[in-house]
Amino acid sequence: xxxxxxxxxxSIKPFIFICFHFGILALVFSLIVHRLSxxxxxxxxxxxxxxxxxxxxxxxxxxxxxxxxxxxxxxxxGMWLSPYSYRVIWALKLKxxxxxxxxxxxxxxxxxxxxxxxxxxxxxxxxxxxxxxCESSVILEYIEEIWPQNxxxxxxxxxxxxxxxxxxxxxxxxxxxxxxxRTSGEEQEKAVKDSLExxxxxxxxxxxxxxxxxxxxxxxxxxxxxxAVAHWLGVIEDVAGLKIFEQHKFPRLNSWIQNxxxxxxxxxxxPDRDKMLALLKRRREMLLxxx
Amino acid sequence: xxxxxxHGFWASPFSHRVIWALKIKxxxxxxxxxxxxxxxxxxxxxxxxxxxxxxxxxxxxxxPESLIILEYIEETWPENxxxxxxxxxxxxxxxxxxxxxxxxxxxxAxxxSTGGEEQEKAAKDFLExxxxxxxxxxxxxxxxxxxxxxxxxISYGYLAYWFKNVEEVIGIKLLExxxxxxxSQWVQNFIEVPVxxxxxxxxxxxxxxxxxxxxxxxxxxxxx
Numbered sequence: 001x002x003x004x005x006x007x008x009x010x011s012i013k014p015f016i017f018i019c020f021h022f023g024i025l026a027l028v029f030s031l032i033v034h035r036l037s038x039x040x041x042x043x044x045x046x047x048x049x050x051x052x053x054x055x056x057x058x059x060x061x062x063x064x065x066x067x068x069x070x071x072x073x074x075x076x077x078g079m080w081l082s083p084y085s086y087r088v089i090w091a092l093k094l095k096x097x098x099x100x101x102x103x104x105x106x107x108x109x110x111x112x113x114x115x116x117x118x119x120x121x122x123x124x125x126x127x128x129x130x131x132x133x134c135e136s137s138v139i140l141e142y143i144e145e146i147w148p149q150n151x152x153x154x155x156x157x158x159x160x161x162x163x164x165x166x167x168x169x170x171x172x173x174x175x176x177x178x179x180x181x182r183t184s185g186e187e188q189e190k191a192v193k194d195s196l197e198x199x200x201x202x203x204x205x206x207x208x209x210x211x212x213x214x215x216x217x218x219x220x221x222x223x224x225x226x227x228a229v230a231h232w233l234g235v236i237e238d239v240a241g242l243k244i245f246e247q248h249k250f251p252r253l254n255s256w257i258q259n260x261x262x263x264x265x266x267x268x269x270x271p272d273r274d275k276m277l278a279l280l281k282r283r284r285e286m287l288l289x290x291x
Numbered sequence: 292x293x294x295x296x297x298h299g300f301w302a303s304p305f306s307h308r309v310i311w312a313l314k315i316k317x318x319x320x321x322x323x324x325x326x327x328x329x330x331x332x333x334x335x336x337x338x339x340x341x342x343x344x345x346x347x348x349x350x351x352x353x354x355p356e357s358l359i360i361l362e363y364i365e366e367t368w369p370e371n372x373x374x375x376x377x378x379x380x381x382x383x384x385x386x387x388x389x390x391x392x393x394x395x396x397x398x399x400a401x402x403x404s405t406g407g408e409e410q411e412k413a414a415k416d417f418l419e420x421x422x423x424x425x426x427x428x429x430x431x432x433x434x435x436x437x438x439x440x441x442x443x444x445i446s447y448g449y450l451a452y453w454f455k456n457v458e459e460v461i462g463i464k465l466l467e468x469x470x471x472x473x474x475s476q477w478v479q480n481f482i483e484v485p486v487x488x489x490x491x492x493x494x495x496x497x498x499x500x501x502x503x504x505x506x507x508x509x510x511x512x513x514x515x
Contacts, residue, residue, distance in 0.1 A: 069378075118427075119390065119423060119427055120390075120393075128379075131379055133379070133382045133383075133386070134386055135385070135386055135389050137385075137389065138382050138385045138386050138389060139382075141381075141382070141385060142378055142379070142381075142382040145378045145381070146378055157363055157366045157367050158349070158352050158354070158363070160362075160363075160366070161354045161359050161360075161362065161363040162354075164359045164362060165340075165354070165355065165356055165359050168356060168358075168359065169340065201340055205339060205340055
């Protein structure tokens with residue numbers, strides 16, 4: 001048997017051509033990546049890791065071979081006044097996720113909102129690759145899972161449980177804050193009392209230890225869940241003409257508010273105070289007139 | 292393997308949720324019955340914010356709030372999974388669990404309704420909630436979790452046994468085959484699941500308790 005071992009240069013030429021150009025591309029790519037901001041780098045690493053994990057580990061028989069799920073289009077239906085809407089904005093921005101923001105007029109709900117959240121008809125709604133996810137705490141858990149970079153929950157299961165406890169506490173008690181401007185008389189008194197109790201609980205149980213944020217040195221979902229306390233409460237106090245949060249009575253909470261509002265993503269993404277004041281004042285007038 | 296303890300109350304559906312999850316996962320635990328009229332020092336130490344059961348204590352570390360305990364159990368003991376692995380489906384499961392939480396006040400209003408127009412409205416409102424759950428969350432599936440129960444089934448579990456007593460005490464039936472055929476079928480399937488069947492308290496004892504607790508809460512409501 002004759003085995004042809006001649007080195008055929010002509011057949012190897014296209015191969016060298018491709019390798020050379022691939023090399024140039026790799027060089028250009030690494031130069032571009034080098035110049036990206038840290039959050040964009042993290043987002044890219046997150047995407048590539050997820051693709052690698054999906055290719056190598058994902059054993060679901062029905063899954064597509066390559067799932068670029070974290071690179072699919074992201075839309076957020078929100079409302080500029082809502083702290084729940086902001087939780088999602090903060091999470092997306094902290095993770096460097098590009099998204100399209102859609103402002104919703106809640107007095108005239110859009111077909112998109114009604115189609116995406118037919119059960120509750122509320123914002124925020126995250127739409128990822130055309131699929132809607134509703135409820136801010138559910139959205140945040142989803143974002144954390146799909147885009148693990150700059151994690152917003154502790155990795156330890158016990159610490160996670162405690163974080164979720166405080167998020168639930170915030171969800172349960174925050175409505176008292178908006179009730180302060182929405183009510184008067186006895187109802188308002190109750191709203192004030194409930195809000196103060198909430199602040200007291202956070203002060204005594206939530207922020208124990210010299211922690212910068214609820215979870216330690218880094219901002220997390222828990223801090224975002226208490227966003228209403230950090231920014232909305234002050235405006236609502238002005239609308240209602242009441243002083244509820246006295247700095248000297250809540251020293252830990254006061255420090256936390258300063259730390260929270262200094263985080264660049266938070267600082268740059270808060271609703272305008274004057275605009276809020278004007279709108280909530282109008283709302284209060286309308287609500288009280290209709291009583 | 293760190294010690295697992297559960298502080299619970301025999302009649303509480305929130306307590307039962309945790310028991311079901313621990314049993315499904317095959318986790319050994321010590322059960323501590325709390326006297327809610329005379330709460331133990333330990334309970335107040337473990338749940339200073341809400342002072343309620345259930346509290347799971349794992350290796351000396353306490354976790355309160357039944358739904359949070361369920362997520363913790365799911366993460367710590369991944370065998371016999373109780374949540375979908377697909378992130379989107381997991382989000383849908385959590386959405387329905389949260390829906391149940393949101394509608395808690397509507398259930399409470401029905402439970403504590405005493406009569407007349409107020410009761411009619413409360414019953415109508417809760418029936419709407421049940422219809423949504425049947426249509427949108429359950430659909431044509433055997434369980435909310437598909438072929439086997441998951442955290443959504445566990446979170447709505449009270450509808451399969453606790454709720455019957457509520458209907459009996461009030462004298463209004465909402466969850467029956469003529470109004471909610473699929474949900475009624477789910478009730479039958481759910482209470483037949485071995486772990487559930489063996490953990491549900493005695494019907495008569497629970498009925499008596501339901502009557503007592505309702506009287507107490509209605510009286511409290513009137514005082515306000």
